[in-house]
Amino acid sequence: MSTPIASFDLTQRPPRSPRSRLGGYAILPRMLDKGRAVLAGKNGEYHYDCGLDQHIIKFIGFDPAALSKELAAGKGDGEILEWLNANAKTPRTPWEIEAWSTYQDKRGPDSDAETLGFFAEKVGQFTKTREDIKTWFDFLDLDDHVSFGGKA
Structure with missing residues (x-):
């Protein structure tokens, strides 16, 4: 299910917590919120592909510009997760994802x-x-x- 990009107005509310998980990955939902907000021109003081985002980009191994194109196509979180899993340079097992996300949560x-x-x-x-x-x-x-x- 696609979510309209215009609904991501980070001048009115913050992105999801970095603790939120998608596919077990911490940080990812927050990064998606920021990416959608940038596309809508409503990112406020939030930045896509920032230092925090780099942690998940490096862990999974994906191009943030390519992810932005997927977001621009209106893909929902589930579709984005499928895309990431299919395009990851470093596919991760569930235990790796859990360990990484737990570490990030406590870092x-x-x-x-x-x-x-x-x-x-x-x-x-x-x-x-x-x-x-x-x-x-x-x-x-x-x-x-x-x-x-x-x-x-």
Whole structure:
């Protein structure tokens, strides 16, 4: 089932959480939302093929420009997943996908002082009191929530 591109307005709501899964893959639904929003000219401050997206692009092995063409054709999530599975340079088994997605879900800033400082600074832009923001996904969910009117 195709979804109209115009429905992806990321100036009105955030993309899906990076924790959302499609075919077991973390990050993928968020990337699809951003890609559709870019095509509709409604991506706001969100970027397609960004650093976060690069994690899944490299893991599966696909061309983000080719994926964008599939999105422009109006393909739904299931159709996109089929396309990715058929065009993956590195086909993955279910256990590889699960392990990778679990790792991504728990991935926090590197332990070097520069990265930890950057992470703390970014989190500090939204809250000075929350101690539960430990991973990059935690940060992105917080950013999305606060950016659309929620309280930290």
